[in-house]
Amino acid sequence: MTDQQTTSGRQVEPAEDAFRDELAFLAAYDSGRKPPGWLLTPRAAVTFVMGSDALTLPDKVAGLPARMTISPKFVGERALVERAVITLAGERGLLLVGEPGTAKSMLSELLAAAVSGTSQLVVQGTAGTTEDQLRYGWNYALLLAEGPSARALVPSPVLTAMRTGGVVRVEEVTRCLPEVQDALVSILSDRRIAVPELSGTDDATVHAAPGFTVIATANLRDRGVSEMSAALKRRFNFEAVGPIGDLAAETALVRRQATAALDRVAAPFAIDDIVLEALVTAFRDLRTGTSVEGWAVERPTTVMSTAEAVSVATSLGLANAYFTSDRDPLSLLPGHLLGVVRKDDPTDAARLLAYWDGAVRRRAESGTHTWRRLWDLRDVLDQ
Amino acid sequence: MVLSESDGAGGSAGGALDALVGHRAPYLIGVRHHSPALAAVVPALLEVAAPEVVLVELPEEMGEWLPHLAEPGLSAPVALSGAGRDGGGLAFYPFADFSPELAAIRWAAEAGVEVRTCDLPLSRHGEGYRARQAEATPLADALRRKVTGRDHDDLWDRLVEAAAPGQTPEAIRRAALYVGWALRTDGSVDPFDLRREAWMRQVIAETGGRACAAVIGSYHAAALLGGDPVEQEPASQREVITSLVPYTFAMLDERSGYPAGIRDPEWQQAVLAAAGDPGGVEAAAAAVIVRVCVRVRELGHPAGPGEAREALRLSVDLARLRGLPAPGRSEVVEAIQTVLTHADPLGRGRVVAKAAGDVLVGKRTGGLAPGTPRSGLAPSVEALLAELRLPGPDSRDTVELRLDPARSDRDARREITLNRLALLGVPYAESTSTAGVGGTDAITTRWTATWTPATAATLPVAGLWGATLPLAAAGRLRARRADRDGHTAGEVVADLADAARCGLDDLVSDILADAATVLPASASLTDLLAALDLLDRLRAGHLPGGNHLDDDLPRVLETAAVAQLDGLAGSESPADARSLVELGQRHDAHGTGLRLAAALRRLTEDGAPLIAGAATASRVLLGLLPPTDLGDRAASLVDNATTTSGRDTLRGFLTGCLAAAEPLLESPEALTPLLDRVAALADQDFLDRLPTLRAAFATVGPTPRQRITAVVEQHTGARIDTGHDPEVMARWVAAEQAALAVLAAHGLRHGQFSAPPQEDDREPAAHQGITPVTRWRLVLGSRDDVGGETRRYAAALDELYGMDRGEGADRHGVGGGRGTPFPNTRQWAEELGELFGARVREEVLAAAVEGGRVDAALQIDPDAVRPSVDLLRTVLALSGGLPEATVARLRPLVARLVRELTAQLAVRLRPALTGISLPVPSRRPGGGLDLRRTVRANLATARRGDDGRLIVLPDRPVFRGKARRTSDWRLVLVVDVSGSMEASTVWSALTAAVFAGVPALSTHFLAFSTEVIDLTDHVDDPLALLLEVSVGGGTDIAGALRHAKTLVTVPERTLVVVVSDFEEGGPIGPLLAQVKDLVATGVSVLGCASLDDTGAARYSTAVAAGLVAAGMPIAALSPLELATWVGDKVRA
Structure with missing residues (x-):
C-alpha cells in the first residue's frame, strides 16, 4: 500500500503505471539471470515488493536516475514474498489465501507487474463467472455469420496470458462455481487450451508461452461458497497472507x-x-x-x-x-x-x-x- | 558467506572478530550445544590446533562422566543431568552425534588428549539466571532483517548452519564466533554469565600454559580473551547427583518441552551425515521431502511425486535466492508448507505437520556403553524414600499412612512423592480416598505403600522419562500430553489436577496456558465449572503447585462460561439450571458483566421454561430484575396453566426458579405474588395445577423446602409444619380408610357420589374451600395434618413425589398423605382420574413414566391418549431396559404414537419437499449455444448482407443450461443418541420416515454414540427404528462423520445432517478436520443443535462455533425448516 499519488483521472492506478520508474530502474539495476519471459530477476522482484534503501545503478542508463530508493509496498514477511517469487519462477500456480483485507489482491498485482510488466490480465471470480472467462468465448454475431474462425474467437485473459507468456490473476477463485474452477486444472497441468471448434486449423490448440503462470487469491472466510477441488489445489503452491503484525x-x-x-x-x-x-x-x-x-x-x-x-x-x-x-x-x-x-x-x-x-x-x-x-x-x- | 558485508558495523566487528579467531590461549571454538555444521568440522579444527588440553563447557561435577561419554560403545542421543538430592533439577545436557562437545570429547579420547570441564560447578550456581525483561537488540534485528525479514528467526541457523555446506572448517568457526559476538554485543550480560565466564578464565589459567582449546558457547568466547575477576558464590552444601542416561530424538526435539533441545533432530543428523557437502545436503532435503510425501499418503491424503518435485525445487531455488549453498532446515520446512499444506491449518495442515514431525524428528533412541555405572531414577528414588522414611528396598512391609500435607512439611513432600510415583505408573502406593466433613474437600489423605519387586522392576523403565523423580514425573506427563492429537477439556482438567498434585510447577503453568485456549474453545459449562472449582482449590492452597496462578484464567473461564449460556436455551435438565445459577453467583462477586446480563435476558425471553426460570431467578439474585417481577411471572404462568403445555411451562419455570431456591429465599418478596395467586385460585383451578406445582417443588431438597414453608407460614400467618408423628398420621389415615370401607360395605362408597370417570372434560369431584394453608401443604407435601378429603389428593401425589431427594433427605418418605399406599398402579391411576380428570391423570402418569415407572405406562390408554413427542420419548426411554414381554405390551401405545405423529408431520413437511423443477434454457452465457432457439429468438434481425447471404444478428443468444439431475440425492441423517432419548432423536426418526417417502431422495439414518449404527434399513418404519436405537455411551461425532463419509458417492448431491448437542467426547481437532474434509469434497453439511418444534436448543456453543468456522452451519431447526432446507438444496 503506497502513498504514491498520480494526477491522472483514474481512481486507482495499476501497479505497473504507478511504479513505472521503479520497475524500469530495477530492470536496469539487476541484470542477472532472469527466468524466461520475466521483466526482472527474482531478487529484483522481491526488492520491488519489499522496498529497499537507496540503490545505485552500476552503469548510467539514459532516462533513469542514478540512485533510487524503492518504496516498500507490502507490509509483511520477506520470506513469504521470496517464496511467492520462487513459486512463480518455477511457472507454478500461486494461490494467496488469507482473511479479507490482508492485501492479497495488492500483492498479486505487484507480483504480476514485477514479473510480466502488466497486472491487467485479471479474471474476477464471482458466482456468475463462466468457463469462457477462463478459456475463450465467441463473438456470436461473427460466429453465426462466418462460422468458427480465429477472428470470431474472443480470448479470455487466461488465453491472452498463455499466448504472451505473462501472469494472469484470478481474483477470489473460490467464488467461482466448482465446475468453472476446474477449467483451470487442465490449463495448469497441460499448459494448453484446445479449441475443438477450430480443429484442423493452426489455431486448434493454444500453447502456453514460457513465463505463463497463474496467481489466484482466495478468502479463508468465504463460507458456503465453492471449495476448491483437491485436483486444483494440488496444482497450486499456497501462501497464507496474514494481517499486519504491528x-x-x-x-x-x-x-x-x-x-x-x-x-x-x-x-x-x-x-x-x-x-x-x-x-x-x-x-x-x-x-x-x-x-x-x-x-x-x-x-x-x-x-x-x-x-x-x-x-x-x-x-x-x-x-x-x-x-x-x-x-x-x-x-x-x-x-x-x-x-x-x-x-x-x-x-x-x-x-x-x-x-x-x-x-x-x-x-x-x-x-x-x-x-x-x-x-x-x-x-x-x-x- | 562474507561477513564483512553483512552489516554497517562490519568495520568494528572485523577487528573484534579477528581477535577472537586469532586467539591461541585458548584456541576458541564457539559452538551451540547442537550444531551439525560445527560437529562435522570440530575434529578437523582440533587436529589443526593440536591442543594438549580440550576444555568443554560442562560443570565440574560432570567430569566423572567424560570417559563414559567417549566410549565407542555409547550410541547417542544420551543425556547428562545434575540434580539435587531432593529432586530439583539443576542442569541438563542432552548429547547427539551433532553436538560439537561430544565430537570434541570423542576426538580427544581417540587422540589421547586430556579433556576437562570448564563451566561453573553446579554447587556454586546460586540463584542462577534472573528473569529478565526483553531488551532491544538492534544488531541482531538488523541482521535478521537482512537475512529473512522474519521476527524471531534463529540467527545461528541462518548464519552458521545454513551457510556452512561447502565452507572450510575455519570459515565455519569464524561465522560461529561472529554470531556469538553479535548477540553478546547487543545487550547487557547476565551477572550469572559473568560468574560462569570468570570461572572458565580461572580454569584456563590453571592449565598452566599448556596448549589448550576451548569448545564453549560462542556467546562466551569474547569473555575468554580476558576480563575482570568476579566474586564467586561460595559452594553450597547441597549434594548434587549427576547421571548419564539414554535419551531419544523425540525428547531431544525442542517442542517436546525438555530443556536444551533442538528442532528436528533427524534433519540435523542427516546434515551431519552430509559432512558439509552441498550436494549431500540437497540429497538429504530430497530424501526428507519424499519421505514426508510418503507419510502424508500413508495418512490418507494425496501427495504425489509431482508435489515432492515441486517442494524440492522450491527449497533449492529459495536457498539460491537467499544466497545459500544448499537448502537449510528453514527452506525445507517452508517448501513443505507452501506446497503440501494448502493453507488449511485444520485438515491437511495437521496431517502434513504430523508427517513432517514423524520424518524430521525421528525415533532414534540412544544407549550407554556396557560397563557404565548405574545412575538415574532408581537410585535417586531409593535415596528419596529412605530420606522420607517411606518403605524402601530393605522393608517389604505394607505401611498405612495418614498424611496431613497442610500441617507437616514432610507429609507434604511424601504426598508429592507418592503422587509422582503413581503418575509414573510405578506400583508402590495407593491412595485410599477420604472425604472431609460434610462432603467438603479432605485436608488429610490416606495411602497404603509397599515396596514390591514390581516397584524395583518398573523404576528403571520409568527412568527413561527423566533421571530424578520430579523430572521423570514431568516427562511422563509431558509425553502423555504430546501423544494426544489435541486435548479435550476433560483431559486438560485431569492433567492440571495431576500436575498440581505432583507439585510440577513448570507444567502447571504450561497446562494453565493450554487451559486458557482449550477450555474456552471446547469445554461445556459443567467442565468449566469443574475447572473453576479446581482453580479455587489451587488458589486456596489445598493442592501444591498453585504458585503460578494469576487472576486472568478464572476470568477467562468465567467469560467462556458466559459464552456457553446461549447453548443452554433448550435445556430441560435441572442440573443445567443449577449450573446457570452457580455461574451467576460466581459473577456476583466481581460485578455482573454486560454480556451475562444480555445472555440472561435472552434466556428469560427465548429459553425453554426451565432455563427461563433459572435465568429469571439469576437476574433477581444479581439485582438485574426487581424480585416481584419473578413472582409476577410465575403467578401469570399459574394463570395460564389451563392446558397441558401451559402446565408444562409452569412446571419447567418453577423448577428452574427453584434451582436458585436457597439464595432466592433471602428475598422472600420474590415469592409473594406466587403465594397470593395460589391462594386466590378457585378450588377446581388449584386442583388442576396441583400436580404441576407439586412436581416443581419436589425437585427441591427438604431443607430448602422447610425454608419455603417458613416463608409461606409467615405470609399466610398459619403454621404448616407441626411435625406430626408420621405414625400418628398413619393411624389417622388407617381410621379413615376403615371408615371408607364401612361406607363401601353399605353401598355408600364415596366414589359413587361423583360422576363416573369416563370423559376427558368431566367434572372431577368438587371440593369447596381448600384454605391457602392446606393448599401449600399439598404443594409442598408437608408433614402436616391435611384434613379430610384433601388427604386423598395428598396421597395420590405422594405416590409419585413422596420420596425426597436432595439436601436433608432421609430414607422415609415425607408427605401429607403418607400412609395410604395404593395396592397397585391401576387403582392409583383410577384414583387420579377420579380426583383430577382424565387429562391431568395422563400428565401425572407420564411424569411417573419419566420417573421410571413402567407400570404407569401400561395404564395409559393407547386409543385415548393425545399423541405427543414427549410422551413417546419417555415411553421409549423406558422400554430400553425392559423385558421383551413388557415391551410387547407397550408396543400398541408406541405404535399409535408414532403413527399419529408421523402422519401429522408428513402433512406439514410434504409441501416443502415437492415441486422439484427442471432446468430451463438460459440467457446466461455458459454451456453451449442453443442454436435452434437462438435463431428462432432472433429471426426478427435477419437481413440480407451485401453478398446476398442471409445474416442473423443474434441479439438475444440462448444457451443450454447444464442439465441437472434431480434424482439420486442422498440425505444422511447422523443422529446423536449418546445422552438420553432426546426429543431430537424422536423427531429425527419421524422426519426420516417422511423423507424416506420422497422418491428423489435416498435417506440414510446413522445413530451414533461412541459406536455408529446404520439404521437405514428401518428408515421407512420409524417404530422399528426407534425401538432399535439404544441410548447411552459417549459422543464421537468425528467417528460418525467418518462413517457418513463412506456413504458419499456424489458429493455435490449429498446432504449430511448432524443432529447432536455437539458435546464431543474426543479432542475437537479431528472433528473439525472431518467436517473440513466433508465440506471440501463438496458435501452440504448441516448441524442441528436440536430438531424439534421449540427452536431452542441445548448444545456446546464453543464446539459449535468451531464447527461453523469449519463450514458446518449450525442451527436449532424444526422438522419443517429442515425439510425446507433439504428442498431448497435439491431444487437449487
Missing part, C-alpha cells in the same frame, strides 16, 4: 487511507491519533483473540480486517467533517464497532459485549482516559 504500522496505514478517502471529497481528516489507536487496537484484539496485554478475547466470526478499520475511520472522519463537531468521534466508536461486528452472526454482538466486559473494562480500571470513556459508553452496545 500496531503502529496498522494505525499509520488506516490513517493514510482514511485521509486519502477524505481527500477525494476535499474534506480534512481530523480524527485524533488517540481515537484511531483505540479503533485499531479494538480491531486487532477482536481479530487475533488476544488483547495487546495478552488477555484472551473471544473472536467474533466477522472478519475484523484492516480495510474494515479504514472504513470505520473514514466514517468517523466524514461524520466529523459534515456534522461539525457536536459529538466527539470517540462517542461514535462503539456504535460503529457494533455495526461492523453484527454483520454476519447475531451472536457476535454478544462477543462484543464480552470484549467490553473484559479488555475495555480492565483498561478503564487501569485508568486510561480513552478506555474509561469507552467503558462509560457501554450502554450504546446493549439495546
